[in-house]
Amino acid sequence: MTAGKKVILSGMRPTGKLHIGHYSGALENWVSLQRDYKNYHLIADYHALTTNLDTSEIFGNTIEMIIDWIACGINPEESPIFRQSKIKEHTELFLIFSMLITKARLEKNPSLKEQIRDLNLNSISYGHLGYPVLQASDILLYKGELVPVGEDQLPHIEITRHIAGLFNQYYELEEGRKIFPIPAPKLTGFARLPGLEGDAKMSKTLGNTILISDDAETIKNKIKKAYTDPQKLRKGDKGHPEICRIYTYHKKFNPEETDEIYLGCTSGKLGCSDCKMNISQKIINFFAPVLEKRKKLEKEKDQILEILIDGEKKARKTAESTMQEVRSAMKLG
Numbered sequence: 001m002t003a004g005k006k007v008i009l010s011g012m013r014p015t016g017k018l019h020i021g022h023y024s025g026a027l028e029n030w031v032s033l034q035r036d037y038k039n040y041h042l043i044a045d046y047h048a049l050t051t052n053l054d055t056s057e058i059f060g061n062t063i064e065m066i067i068d069w070i071a072c073g074i075n076p077e078e079s080p081i082f083r084q085s086k087i088k089e090h091t092e093l094f095l096i097f098s099m100l101i102t103k104a105r106l107e108k109n110p111s112l113k114e115q116i117r118d119l120n121l122n123s124i125s126y127g128h129l130g131y132p133v134l135q136a137s138d139i140l141l142y143k144g145e146l147v148p149v150g151e152d153q154l155p156h157i158e159i160t161r162h163i164a165g166l167f168n169q170y171y172e173l174e175e176g177r178k179i180f181p182i183p184a185p186k187l188t189g190f191a192r193l194p195g196l197e198g199d200a201k202m203s204k205t206l207g208n209t210i211l212i213s214d215d216a217e218t219i220k221n222k223i224k225k226a227y228t229d230p231q232k233l234r235k236g237d238k239g240h241p242e243i244c245r246i247y248t249y250h251k252k253f254n255p256e257e258t259d260e261i262y263l264g265c266t267s268g269k270l271g272c273s274d275c276k277m278n279i280s281q282k283i284i285n286f287f288a289p290v291l292e293k294r295k296k297l298e299k300e301k302d303q304i305l306e307i308l309i310d311g312e313k314k315a316r317k318t319a320e321s322t323m324q325e326v327r328s329a330m331k332l333g
């Protein structure tokens with residue numbers, strides 16, 4: 001039963017196989033929300049074009065990402081999975097919304113400033129400037145009330161709220177019925193995991209990731225090479241777990257032992273190599289069932305395509321009905 005449930009719209013760009021930072025920062029949360037909400041899972045393939053015009057890998061990346069989603073527990077029968085580019089209403093609503101919001105408001109978007117850190121505003125595309133407007137259409141076409149996101153996405157949700165408010169102010173259905181809810185962000189409990197090296201979070205572009213699909217050997221090797229506290233050179237040296245990425249991994253994947261590890265590290269009794277072997281095994285165990293499910297799904301790629309087509313049918317139905325309301329309220333067509 002989905003009647004009466006609040007609507008959640010979550011989305012990711014199809015960047016390929018997901019890493020364990022995606023899991024703890026987003027996917028885990030999506031899976032636990034499935035019970036109490038009506039979920040839509042969007043694959044933001046148009047958004048992918050804002051940073052990469054090479055489309056040759058988008059389809060393959062989409063399939064790999066869906067495999068990760070389902071292997072981690074997303075149930076596509078209850079929660080449609082669909083590509084943005086397959087539901088033409090996204091572009092229609094995007095165009096209408098782009099008439100409501102000012103260029104100045106979009107230029108102020110801190111996420112955009114972050115993304116184009118080394119460029120200037122004149123060198124980004126018109127579509128890139130409109131990134132949050134497209135995201136607003138993603139959310140509002142399905143009348144999303146909650147959007148599970150990380151902190152970095154908060155400015156985008158703010159723009160969605162702004163646009164929904166503007167639309168409702170200009171247009172309404174008969175008897176003053178408003179079409180769009182004002183969606184709220186739903187922050188995930190755990191911040192993105194730190195990457196295997198450097199100060200940044202785990203990210204595909206930085207190549208500092210452990211993939212959900214990595215096998216046991218790969219995980220062990222990657223963790224073996226990961227950076228730890230630079231002041232702890234050998235067993236016996238006193239470490240600083242609060243600045244160590246491995247300790248953060250323990251907090252997430254080995255919560256029962258964190259106190260013991262903290263004491264062991266700060267007193268010097270626990271060496272980095274043992275600490276790393278321990279967390280490697282915990283991560284391997286944690287993702288073992290996911291990996292098994294993933295392997296099965298890998299062999300059934302036709303089925304993944306069917307899941308997508310089915311999800312797109314369901315999403316389209318909702319999107320068409322919202323657009324009919326929009327056209328009617330605007331007295332268009």
Ligand code: TRP
Pocket residue numbers: 009010011012013042044047134135138139147148149153156
């Ligand atoms: N901007 C999101 C990201 O980069 C992806 C996204 C596109 C999205 N449309 C969305 C997220 C709608 C939530 C809701 O992660």
